[in-house]
Amino acid sequence: MVLFLYFRVMRVIAFRTLREFFEKTEYSDAEVFLRAWYYDVKSANWKNSNELKNQYPKASIVREGRAVFNIKRNKYRLVVAIDYEIQAIFIRFIGTHKQYDSIDVKTI
Numbered sequence: 001m002v003l004f005l006y007f008r009v010m011r012v013i014a015f016r017t018l019r020e021f022f023e024k025t026e027y028s029d030a031e032v033f034l035r036a037w038y039y040d041v042k043s044a045n046w047k048n049s050n051e052l053k054n055q056y057p058k059a060s061i062v063r064e065g066r067a068v069f070n071i072k073r074n075k076y077r078l079v080v081a082i083d084y085e086i087q088a089i090f091i092r093f094i095g096t097h098k099q100y101d102s103i104d105v106k107t108i
Helices: 015-022 025-041 049-055
Strands: 011-013 060-063 066-071 076-083 088-096
Touching: 015 025, 015 088, 025 066, 025 076, 025 088, 049 060
Parallel strands: 011 088
Antiparallel strands: 060 066, 066 076, 076 088
């Protein structure tokens, strides 16, 4: 009998949003940090926000399925919506800390 193990990995939708952000001259210093976050997260297999917090203790859980990551020592904020069941992360916002202060993180 052959046993197949199926591991889901997190899909990030969409890397293009991150790329468009760091390709802007004023945010180019975020590229290395956003790429590192992307490659780290896409290999994750979180089942809930507690597992996310185990890997990223400084991430803020706004509500189940919504998280905020500090990028480049909190210079930038990345807001994502997460569907743990289908293993998908949806980029909702990336911007400076000041820009982040002007949004409603629960609804963006």
